[in-house]
Amino acid sequence: MSASPSPENRGQWGSKLGFILAASGSAVGLGNIWRFPYMTGENGGAAFVFIYLACVIFIGLPLMWLELAFGRHTGKNPVDAFRVTGRPKEVWLYKYAGPAVGVLCLAACFFVLSYYGVIAGWTIGYIYDSIAGTQMDFKEFSANPNWVIPLFAVFIAATIYIVQAGIEKGIEKWSKILMPLLLGLVVVVIIRSVTLKGAMEGIEWYLSPDFSKVDGKVVLAALGQAFFSLSVGWGLMITYGSYMPKSQNIISNGFWVALMDTGVALMGGLMVIPAVFALGFPVDAGPTLTFETLPAVFSKMTAGVVIGGLFFLLLTVAALTSSISMLEVPVSYFVDGKRASRQKAAIIVGIVAFAVGLPSALSFKGSETFSSIPTSDKVTVRLEGINAQNSTPEEMKNVLADSDASVGSLNYSLVELEDLAFEVPSVDNNNTATIIKELKSNEVAHLRHSVTENGEKAEFRLISVSGGKKAVAELRRALAQKDIRIPEAAVKRSPTTAADKIRTDLTFTVALSKTNAVNKALDSNKGSLGYKKLELKAETTSFFDIMDKYFGTLCLIIISLSLSLYVGWMWDSSKIVGEIEQGCPSFTKPLIGNMTPAAIWIFFIRFVCPVVIFVVLLGKFGVEIF
Ligand code: PHE
Secondary structure (H helix, E strand, O other): OOOOOOOOHHHHOOHHHHHHOOOOOEEEEEOHHHHHHHHHHOOHHHHHHHHHHHHHHHHHHHHHHHHHHHHHHHHHOOOHHHHOOOOOOOOOOHHHHHHHHOOOHHHHHHHHHHHHHHHHHHHHHHHHHHHOOOOEEEEEEEOHHHHHHHHHHHHHHHHHHHHHHHHHHHHHHHHHHHHHHHHHHHHHHHHHEEEEEEEEEHHHHOOOOHHHHHOHHHHHHHHHHHHHOOOOOHHHHHHHHHHOOOOOOOHHHHHHHHHHHHHHHHHHEEEEHHHHHHHHOHHHHHHHHOHHHHHHHOOOOOOOOOOOHHHHHHHHHHHHOOOHHHHHHEEEEEEHHHOOOOOHHHHHHHHHHHHHHHHHOOOOOOHHHHHEEEEEEEEEEEEEEEEEEOOOHHHHHHHHOOOOOOOOOEEEEEEOOOEEEEEEEHHHHHHHHHHHHHHHHHOOOOOOOEEEEEEEEEEEEEEEOOHHHHHHHHHHHHHHHOOOOOOOHHOOOEOOOOOOOOEEEEEEEEHHHHHHHHHHHHHHHHHHHHHEEEEEEEEEHHHHHHHHHHHHHHHHHHHHHHHHHHHHOOOOOOHHHHHOOOOHHHHHHEOOOOOOOHHHHHHHHHHHHHHHHHHHHHOOOOOOOO
């Protein structure tokens, strides 16, 4: 057993249940209830969910077993685990590349902690909001540094406090009590969400896959989400495995953790997505989706104040059981080498993570600099429904001459103008008219509208609308927010009755620095150009998104790839098989014919995982194999 130093001085899990709860406490967190629903929303729904599940089963789970066994075998943190196993010291690949992957693990945990804490801080704010019934506006809240930063600080302080207290007393004790409670509450919220009027549409969207929407980006996002949510690819399971007694069964332990985590993610989706549709929020809103939707759901519940308050409290706790494990990874590295005391390491790493997280905290319009970082020096200008005769290339050249903007090629596309008609109950007449007026200037561009009262009903007609299908969706969404619901099929579309029938959409790009000048030039010619809607879109991202993209996705994928290559090909996968066998003797007994579970697992680690991950990575860098 010389290769397996006894972990006695490092603290150990008290029981099998203790481990499962702590590891699923790490796995179940904001990743399930906040990240999963919005990723599903941004990536097209059911097809994403399907690919995500495949990633969990075929890639995530085999790697989770690998990490646990690697950790228990070495009894070390990720960096030292690589260091002690890379025997032929002369070979640089073993000497440096392995530990470098270990360092990447520490980096992933550290940097993700820095923005994870920001979102967790929001959950604390919402405990207050629910109980006090302040119904704060999410956009204002998340943009206000005076709220967001102190809450972030409180959360990080709590994380530090628990981690410095040590493994068994801290992490394990808390997880046991709070995880089951959260599950119960999630079920209550699901029941409310799916029974909202109009929720059915969301359920359908969530459950019926449309694979035509799937591309390399969606697969990358699904794989990244699987790693993020399972806490695999962070070296975390290496660390947690190192606290696991030899008698425990790695296979069944890992399986339970994955099952719980995936179950809660699917429930998280079921909690948020039907409500998003019922309440008319845009499903691809990104990281703010869950926070905008859930308070609205609670406000429609009996005892919503209590349930909402309790829910956000438990969500904070779920985030805490995850964040403590994130902090634990770098801390265990410092503690192991006697590089520092547990207390000191926890405090210093925690405080630095807070400092690094400040730009992320300001990424939701708290500071323009961190919220809109341009990713290209071009802006796309889109003019909807422009008068075709007055917008010839020569005309456009004249219009834009003063702004001195080097205009890219002009792309015209003919638009079919349509009239839309639908009925609402007469009581909703005024509200509907107001909404249509509001929409006119931006969302649903149209010429004018008319209303015909007809007994109990009022018939609305929107004349000369461009982008029929999109306009219908926008319109229904806006009405739903005021609780006025019209089924999609009840909106009649017909060719426009307006005199002016020929319009085109026009798009072109201009230099970012010329945005204002172009805007002015177009605006002062609005009369003759006659466009109905002007959209200027600069491609921007936020500091938060950059962190999530590189550390919360890419980094995990690279670590996982390296781990499967390292254990599968470079080091010795039979040592891991031997490790798993302890506590799970059937791992090496024939399962089908003379094939053992161990052989199947090795096949996944050597071939399936690296090949799939590699292909997805290539796709990210623009190489399409399929
Ligand atoms: N899995 C956690 C979640 O879903 C995030 C996490 C990853 C926590 C890695 C710890 C370590 O929220």
